[in-house]
Amino acid sequence: MKAATLPVELVDVHTRFGKQVVHDGISLGIHAGELLALIGGSGEGKTTLIRHIAGLSKPDRGEVRLFGQPFAAGTYNERRLRRQRFGMLFQHGALFSALNVFDNVAFPLREVGGLHADEIHTLVMSRLALVELDPQQAWLMPSQLSGGMVKRVALARALALEPELLLLDEPTAGLDPERAAGFVKLVRNLHDSLGLTVVFVTHDVDTLLALSSRVAVLADHRILACETVEEIMCLTHPFIDNFFHAYHRRDEPMTPWAR
Numbered sequence: 001m002k003a004a005t006l007p008v009e010l011v012d013v014h015t016r017f018g019k020q021v022v023h024d025g026i027s028l029g030i031h032a033g034e035l036l037a038l039i040g041g042s043g044e045g046k047t048t049l050i051r052h053i054a055g056l057s058k059p060d061r062g063e064v065r066l067f068g069q070p071f072a073a074g075t076y077n078e079r080r081l082r083r084q085r086f087g088m089l090f091q092h093g094a095l096f097s098a099l100n101v102f103d104n105v106a107f108p109l110r111e112v113g114g115l116h117a118d119e120i121h122t123l124v125m126s127r128l129a130l131v132e133l134d135p136q137q138a139w140l141m142p143s144q145l146s147g148g149m150v151k152r153v154a155l156a157r158a159l160a161l162e163p164e165l166l167l168l169d170e171p172t173a174g175l176d177p178e179r180a181a182g183f184v185k186l187v188r189n190l191h192d193s194l195g196l197t198v199v200f201v202t203h204d205v206d207t208l209l210a211l212s213s214r215v216a217v218l219a220d221h222r223i224l225a226c227e228t229v230e231e232i233m234c235l236t237h238p239f240i241d242n243f244f245h246a247y248h249r250r251d252e253p254m255t256p257w258a259r
């Protein structure tokens with residue numbers, strides 16, 4: 001039986017910036033439909049790894065495969081179609097500050113080309129509805145949005161082309177606990193209803209518990225482990241002890257909501 005194609009496969013990835021080694025042989029397969037969290041100490045290379053997956057940077061050695069193909073493989077058109085199969089949410093939303101919400105979400109649709117203005121309007125409004133924003137909020141500028149709304153608009157833009165894979169760099173960073181919980185619930189619902197594969201970087205234990213089906217730990221320039229959160233919590237490593245330290249000090253029992 002032929003093995004299913006993995007949406008993302010990292011094979012022996014090495015990255016260095018000058019003399020600084022960031023990744024020293026990272027191999028990881030991400031399965032269709034999973035919610036994979038990437039955790040690790042500050043500066044361990046999580047964002048760089050997400051950027052490699054999105055093709056925004058390249059490892060010095062090793063390979064990043066997207067939907068079974070090396071990033072650079074195929075014709076221009078094949079690469080463009082592969083590019084449309086994932087959406088990315090950057091750490092601070094990265095909205096175009098000179099464009100209103102509508103035009104931010106419409107941007108990837110216009111880039112693809114071939115769509116009429118009324119089709120773009122329908123698609124943008126449907127994406128805004130997916131992220132639970134009101135139609136009248138389409139006409140606001142990014143400077144008029146709360147932090148939570150910025151994330152939702154950025155998510156709507158990432159979903160514009162109906163991707164199968166969503167890459168999220170610290171989706172709840174900068175949000176208060178209530179907004180963070182709301183955003184996590186939204187991502188979780190979208191994952192369930194659209195059958196998305198989600199890869200996300202987080203520093204937040206609550207986000208990790210609520211969203212991950214598997215957790216990859218980046219430590220000492222490698223993947224230390226990639227297991228369920230319960231299994232990760234049983235490992236002994238200074239980063240893991242530290243990461244869950246505050247959580248262990250709470251009185252409540254550890255209850256991942258994701259399963």
Ligand SMILES: Nc1ncnc2c1ncn2[C@@H]1O[C@H](COP(=O)(O)OP(=O)(O)OP(=O)(O)O)[C@@H](O)[C@H]1O
Pocket residue numbers: 017022040041042043044045046047048049
């Ligand atoms: N373009 C670049 N040029 C030089 N150094 C870089 C570049 N991009 C990242 N780095 C360095 O590589 C290391 C990994 O950075 P990265 O942002 O991937 O870490 P991270 O794990 O996401 O960190 P954090 O959790 O603090 O956001 C850091 O030391 C960073 O300074």
